[in-house]
Amino acid sequence: MKMTVGAVLDRVTTDLERSGISGARNEAEVLLSHLLGLRRTDLYSGTEKAVSVSQAAQLDKMVASRCTGRPLQYITGVQRFRRLSLKVGPGVLVPRPETEMLVERCLELLEGVQDPAVLDLGTGSGAIALSLATERPDCRVWATEISEDALWWAEANLKNSGLSNVELGYGDLFSPLPSSEKGNFDLIVSNPPYLSQEELSRAPVEVRDHEPEMALLSGDKGLATCIRIIREAFIWLKPGGHLVIETAGTSQYEDLRIFLARRYEGVQITNDLTGKPRFVEGRRP
Ligand SMILES: C[S@@+](CC[C@H](N)C(=O)[O-])C[C@H]1O[C@@H](n2cnc3c(N)ncnc32)[C@H](O)[C@@H]1O
Structure with missing residues (x-):
């Protein structure tokens, strides 16, 4: 019997629905x-x-x-992110729509800054670094990553992009950077791991069982990496340079606001499109 596109689409939608996948039609189309x-x-x-x-x-x-709960994007191997079509797969976090907003905020903060120097900590697929390098071609971007697997995807995406204004470094947060970069950055951005073990255990199966723990978990309250970034970023920023961090969109921002306010000016919390307090930022005096 001949199978048509319409009939196959309906069948796949039903199969996905039966497995409890929300947005089954949408996924069937993808x-x-x-x-x-x-x-x-x-x-x-x-x-x-x-x-x-x-x-x-x-x-x-x-x-x-x-x-089985495998993320859709690990199956298709791609995720759209702003102007980019990024390769993704096991070992790297699938970039999220809220992170597109983080990039938007970075672009606002870079308005009027010529040839800015930017650092993306925990670059994963390279979503933030490559977007900024694409949308602000005068930017010079450093991006660091501690997971070899994730870095492999970032390298593949960088190669695919043809960009020449991005430098990738393998290692813990700032450690891959030459010390000559201290005090040089106009902007430091990060979407770090920010979940606690308890929060991860409540996450959807796609996240819990498939995405890398290293991209998700960070200490008791999920704050360990954020706090390290706030402490260590200071000396890498230019005076007047900005630090912007994505958070879990929970009450985490209350602690982070306090940590930021100890050394940074202009501390600000911004909501994401769903109204959750998602981004924290401050400026080096
Ligand atoms: C939430 S994911 C974000 C990935 C990507 N920036 C994005 O927005 O899609 C966090 C990333 O930080 C990396 N990471 C975790 N701890 C790190 C550390 N100490 N130094 C550098 N990268 C780290 C993880 O491997 C992961 O790729």
Whole structure:
């Protein structure tokens, strides 16, 4: 029997729904359009087109994998982030929509700064660093990462981007940087790990069982890395330079505000689009 795009889309949607995946139709469209190499809208102008037996078998494998909780983006291997199409897979965090807002805030803070020097700590796929380097081509960006696996993805994305204004460093926070960079940065940004073990245990299966712990967990209250960044960033910033950190969007910001206010000026908390207090920032006097 001939399988059509429309029928396959309906079947996959039902399979995903039965596995409790919210947004099942949306995900079915992503999987099928990825498999067929089509834009999602093109699926609907060709609902009567045939899907071959081998394509249907490949799709079944993708759906079975998704039903185990594997993140959709690990299956398709890509995640859109602002202007970029980033390669992602096991070993690296899938960049989130709220982090696109973090980049937006960085761009605002860099307005009027010529040829800015920027540092992205814990770059993962390179989402923040590569976006800033793309959207502010006069920027010089350093990005560091402690996980070899994650760095592999950042390197692949950097290569793919063709950008020449990004330098990647392997190691703990600031340790890959030459000390000549001290006091040089106009902006330091990070989306660090910020969950406690207890918060991680309540996270969706895609996160809990598939994304790297190193990208997620950070001490008892999830604050350990944030606090280290606040302490250590100071000497790497220029006077007047900004530090911006993404947080869990919980009451964490209350502690972070206190830590920031000890040394930084202009301490500010910004909500994400869902109204959660997500970004904390301060300026080196
Ligand atoms: C929440 S993920 C963010 C990844 C990416 N910046 C993004 O927004 O999609 C945190 C990243 O920080 C890295 N990381 C954790 N601790 C680190 C450390 N001490 N030094 C450098 N990178 C670290 C993790 O491996 C992970 O890639």
